[in-house]
Each structure stands twice: as structure tokens, then as C-alpha cells.
Amino acid sequence: MDISADEIAMIANAEAPRHRKRARAYNFRKPRLLSQDQLRLLNHVHSSFARDISVYLSAQLRSIVEMSLVTVEQVHYSEYVESTQAPSALYVMESEGQATRMILEYDPRLVLYTVEKLFGGHGSFQAEPREISQIEQRVMARVVERTYRGLEAAWEPIFPLHLSTSSFETDAEFVQVIPGTEPAVVASFEVGLGEHRAVLRICYPYIVIERMLGRAGIRQMLSRQTEPVDPDVKQAYEDTLRKTEVEVKAELGRTHLSIQDILDLSEGDVVALDRKISEPIHVVVGNIPQFRAMVGRAGTRKALRVLEVIENAKDDTDEQDESHE
Secondary structure (H helix, E strand, O other): OOOOHHHHHHHHHOOOOOOOOOOOOOOOOOOOOOOHHHHHHHHHHHHHHHHHHHHHHHHHHOOOOEEEEEEEEEEEHHHHHHHOOOOOEEEEEEEOOOOOOEEEEEOHHHHHHHHHHHOOOOOOOOOOOOOOOHHHHHHHHHHHHHHHHHHHHHHOOOOOOOEEEEEEEOOHHHOOOOOOOOEEEEEEEEEEEOOEEEEEEEEEEHHHHHHHOOHHHHHHHHHHOOOOOOHHHHHHHHHHHHHOOOOEEEEOOOOOOOHHHHHHOOOOOOOOOOOOOOOOEEEEEOOEEEEEEEEEEEOOEEEEEEEEEOOOOOOHHHHHHHHHO
16 A cells, blocks of 8 residues: 555654643642651540540549640641730740750630639630730649640650740740741640630641651551550549539529519528429539439438439529520
């Protein structure tokens, strides 16, 4: 078969079929430095830390504190500084043998709540944070030291840390542990105190994380992630719950009085309640009615005989508010 000159030229100039490769986006300004294995390890370390501090704070504050890891992410240090509101409670940490410092950031509202509880108060949660006074810093120092010990324990299988406070600051603008363009790793936690939520964060310069994460350590920690919950941690939770003190009170009854009625009360006056003597009363735990009971005596002491547990009990203060509407 004869092929013309034009056909030969067409064949010669034809491109061979190419397999198109999908382009992968790469951020040169913010390269991804942490592998998936490293992220899993960091999540494991900080989840363990969160469980430990939950148990400790629950025992110290005599109430249930739920602390959980929200995220571990790589950011520029300047991004971390910009995301930190002032006033804050920033504990600049240093570890023996390491030149680079790290930051433990406590929500100032959590600090004030903790200090008030340690002084025996009920613990008020402020809507707007304020600066921490020097006295409050001293009271909080013991809690911060225990937080360091928890972080050291979480890192212990990977890298030994010996943490101490280098300085305390209320504004991240004055904390320059690394240049703003350098990468950092931030672990963010949510601390639940009943209906209130607070934040705790740890900021590591990436060069510290790079030094701390060894390959052997990664394999060791990842192998543990499939294990069940540590029985010691579970037992610690149970022990904390058993030791937690709550207010228990027996409510004989209620009534509504005007301010004038209260002012007119004098010794010997009788106030009628909404419950008969023969009717069971509520036993309130915290602000929640938990039991119905009968009033009586055990020997020479006043006592209660529990008749039943109240299912789906609601906060007692809510019921009072509804009754006034």
C-alpha cells in the first residue's frame, strides 16, 4: 500500500496518547509537615492528657468536669497569636534540656471559676473574661503544676518532659516563643463545667514536635490505640465520682409570700405549705429532685425513708421559675 507524503507527515507529527496525571495542590506558604501517623499519635497523647486532667479537676472542684480534645492542627505561630483573645492566661512553659518554649493557655473564665471553687465558693462563670490578679495566679499555680505533670505523663512513652513555668502573660502579643512565620502545632480542648464551656490550648513550636516524635515512639503509641480504655483511668473516674460531695436537702414544702407578708412575719407565726404531713416530700440533690421520701425518726434523730426514685427529674430551679410565670 502506497502512503502519500502528506500522510507520512501527519503520522510523524501525531502525538502519542498520554495518560493525564491529576495535579495535586500544594501550599508552599504553609506546607503540611505532619503525617497522618504523627497526627494520630498527637491525638492519642492529648486525649490521654484530657482524661487525666478531667479526673483531677473533678476531684479538686468537687463537681464533674468533662475535658475533651477538639483538634490538633498545624498553624503559623502568628495565626495562633491572632486567635488568642486578651486578657488570657498564658503560661509560658520550658522543659529541662530544651531551648524552645511552649505555651499552656487557660481560659481566664476557667481560672476564675477554679480559684473561687478552691476557696470554697459555688463557682461563678463570668460571661466576659478579666485579667487574673497576682493572688489568683498564686492560687492557680498548684493546678497549673498538676497540669504540667499530666502533660509529662501523656508524653512519657514518647519523649521525657520536665516542665516548669518560665513566665505568665495575659496578652499573646507579648509572647514570642518563635517568629510569627514559623509553624506551630496547637492542641485545643473543650472543658465542660455543667452548662458552661471553656477552652484550654497548648501551643508547641513545630521544631519541638519534630524533636519529640520518634519513629519508635510512633509505632509504640499507635499499637496502643486499639487497646480498651485503661482500667486505671476508669477506676480513677469512679473513685472521683464516689468522693464528689453534693448538697442533699429534704424539702418539706413550698409556699408563695409577698414581700409585705415576709416583712410582717414574727416569731410564732405559722406558714402553711403546699404539702400535707402525710404526703411524701422531695429529696433534692444539687438542684434536682431525685427521690420521694417520708419524714420520720431513727432513734433520737430525724430521718427519711426513701419511697421511690424520681425518673426524668428536672432542675429544681427551672420548676420554680415556671411556677412564678
